[in-house]
Amino acid sequence: MxxxxxxxxxxxxxxxxxxxxxxxxxxxxxxxVNGKRVEATLDPRATLLDTLxxxxxxxxxxxxxxxxxxxxxxxxxNGRRVNACLSFAVMHDxxxxxxxxxxxxxxxxxxxxxxxxxxxxxQCGYCTPGQIMSAAALLSEPCGPANADxxxxxxxxxxxxxxxxxxxxxxxxxxxxx
Amino acid sequence: xxxxSFSRAASVADALRDAGxxxxxxxxxxTLVDLMKLDVETPAVVIDINRLPLAExxxxxxxxxxxxxxxxxxxxxxxPAVVRDYPVLAEAxxxxxxxxxxxxxxxxxxxxxxxxxxxxxxxxxxCNKRVPGSGCAAIGGYNRNLAIVGTSExxxxxxxSDQNVALTALEATVQITGARGDRSVPIGEFYLLxxxxxxxxxxxxxxxxxxxxxxxxxxxxxRSTYLKLRDRASYEFALASAAVVATVTNGTLERVRIAxxxxxxxxWRNRDAELALEGKRVSAERFAAAAQIILSGVKxxxxxxxxxxxxxxxxxxxxxxxxAEA
Ligand SMILES: Cc1cc2nc3c(=O)[nH]c(=O)nc-3n(C[C@H](O)[C@H](O)[C@H](O)COP(=O)(O)OP(=O)(O)OC[C@H]3O[C@@H](n4cnc5c(N)ncnc54)[C@H](O)[C@@H]3O)c2cc1C
Ligand code: SF4
Ligand code: FES
Ligand code: FES
Numbered sequence: 001m002x003x004x005x006x007x008x009x010x011x012x013x014x015x016x017x018x019x020x021x022x023x024x025x026x027x028x029x030x031x032x033v034n035g036k037r038v039e040a041t042l043d044p045r046a047t048l049l050d051t052l053x054x055x056x057x058x059x060x061x062x063x064x065x066x067x068x069x070x071x072x073x074x075x076x077x078n079g080r081r082v083n084a085c086l087s088f089a090v091m092h093d094x095x096x097x098x099x100x101x102x103x104x105x106x107x108x109x110x111x112x113x114x115x116x117x118x119x120x121x122x123q124c125g126y127c128t129p130g131q132i133m134s135a136a137a138l139l140s141e142p143c144g145p146a147n148a149d150x151x152x153x154x155x156x157x158x159x160x161x162x163x164x165x166x167x168x169x170x171x172x173x174x175x176x177x178x
Numbered sequence: 179x180x181x182x183s184f185s186r187a188a189s190v191a192d193a194l195r196d197a198g199x200x201x202x203x204x205x206x207x208x209t210l211v212d213l214m215k216l217d218v219e220t221p222a223v224v225i226d227i228n229r230l231p232l233a234e235x236x237x238x239x240x241x242x243x244x245x246x247x248x249x250x251x252x253x254x255x256x257x258p259a260v261v262r263d264y265p266v267l268a269e270a271x272x273x274x275x276x277x278x279x280x281x282x283x284x285x286x287x288x289x290x291x292x293x294x295x296x297x298x299x300x301x302x303x304x305c306n307k308r309v310p311g312s313g314c315a316a317i318g319g320y321n322r323n324l325a326i327v328g329t330s331e332x333x334x335x336x337x338x339s340d341q342n343v344a345l346t347a348l349e350a351t352v353q354i355t356g357a358r359g360d361r362s363v364p365i366g367e368f369y370l371l372x373x374x375x376x377x378x379x380x381x382x383x384x385x386x387x388x389x390x391x392x393x394x395x396x397x398x399x400x401r402s403t404y405l406k407l408r409d410r411a412s413y414e415f416a417l418a419s420a421a422v423v424a425t426v427t428n429g430t431l432e433r434v435r436i437a438x439x440x441x442x443x444x445x446w447r448n449r450d451a452e453l454a455l456e457g458k459r460v461s462a463e464r465f466a467a468a469a470q471i472i473l474s475g476v477k478x479x480x481x482x483x484x485x486x487x488x489x490x491x492x493x494x495x496x497x498x499x500x501x502a503e504a
Contacts, residue, residue: 021222024183044184044224047211067212068279080252080281087207087282090184091226134278141277142256155412156276 027090033058034102042089049073049084052099060100060129064158071157074130074137075099081137083156100129103136111174112136119170123161131157135171147172179214186226190387194357196225197385203227205248206282208275209291217301218292218308227387232286235259238392247286247388251341252277254285264393266402266421270344273406276413286388289342289352289368290380293335294415296320306332307376317479323415326478326485328443333376334479337369337444338415344404346437346445347421348393356386365391369444379444397433400425405496406439407488416440418489420496424455431455431501438472441489448472455497465497466490 026041033056042051049066052058052075064072066085073084076098104110112135115121122128134157143153150171151164159167187193193203201223204210213219230248235257238244243259254260255271275283297303297315304313316324316334325336342365350365363381370378382388406419419439425432434455438446451468458464469490478486 021181156278
């Protein structure tokens, strides 16, 4: 590209207003969240993550990067772990969603929640709901026995406090109990 | 994010009716939703194709394996027929992204995922791929992760996928449907070089849908590997990668297929490099010569010139791994 073309083209870009589009109608959705049937009419732009946090007040699921790069938003959809920040909620009509709030309760912790407590698998705790949702799903996925196998399958959950060793220990303690 | 109207396709016909310029299918969403948040993708219509019956993996009528466009990357990677007959694809898929993303990402979406060029992802930057004619901020800018082969003066974006490198070495075929009917495209003809139209990345026309990918029957006795080199051990795109599928008999290479990732503007295959190995004895010198064929005369940027040597070493090492136990 010549410099000339670059200058004139970017000038054109700068003045071109985005096409005005009317607000689309809300989209109806029925899905199951933590065992409860939820009916809602949603802006199609709302991600599953924002819908859980802002519409359903389930703030246990965290937003780190909002771009699939950290794993803080990990939830289960039909039993499988996914990044809630990268799908639109309206794509989940009929699906069954489980968040950290639905995994266990303070009185009846999921074994993975108990293991994170016992093994000290966190420091600040921000990544922890995502780590635990990820680890709980890992239990039903193909995974080799070694710590390195667990670390590889947990690589989609970043911990800026660096609690990785204790996270692997927590996951292994639950796996070894079978 | 811009407004868009959303529809749930109940059938392929339903999806095609709403499709066309300004519309996008959404499958796993891991590329599209990401880029819509950045206002890089601005479809007026989003068509959810997740309920279409295109997730099956099974024998292809003409032999080999058919992988539905909506088969999730994790399901394909663990499918018994893939693990048994096409392990290079399983390895490539499992080296990509994270377990969560692989549960979402689909075969079709992965085929047309967009580049990770940082300027493409930033609407404040000049980028010919995003805004044709606006320039290329990566040339002379940050380009560590970008391509050294297949580039043009208008765009040096690398093709980011691992899956598609394995599919290229396996000589897969892409099945496409659209308003004008069905067609099958060999993966070697599916991707376009940037040239002076970097906004066009594949032969897909607006409104066309990928329905499946087929793999030819596995070559008897073939061995394979996928080697991926990157800045961290996991959850990172390739700087250089190599998929090698080869048949070795008594120390002689018979059939060799090589595709490379990370270095090219599309999954990179060079038949001359394969021909330099076929019918020859296994030897480190020949491996180096094959790598030289792929990477000689390339035009890197100062920021990614290291990939010339990295790419050579990647391929040589992959060839050593494949021929080691044979
Ligand atoms: C943090 C992160 C890390 C990643 N790391 C890697 C990595 O290491 N290696 C790697 O290979 N990939 C990696 N990826 C990319 C990931 O593999 C792709 O985003 C994914 O494969 C896209 O598939 P999808 O189903 O989610 O596509 P979508 O986002 O749903 O769609 C992507 C595009 O494909 C189109 N499309 C989808 N299905 C069809 C169809 N059937 N026919 C026609 N068009 C269709 C959509 O319209 C859209 O334009 C990473 C992604 C993220 C976010
Ligand atoms: S390399 Fe391609 S994608 Fe990146 S800024 Fe240049 S034109 Fe855009
Ligand atoms: S918030 Fe979803 S991956 Fe970071
Ligand atoms: S415990 Fe602080 S980010 Fe993981």
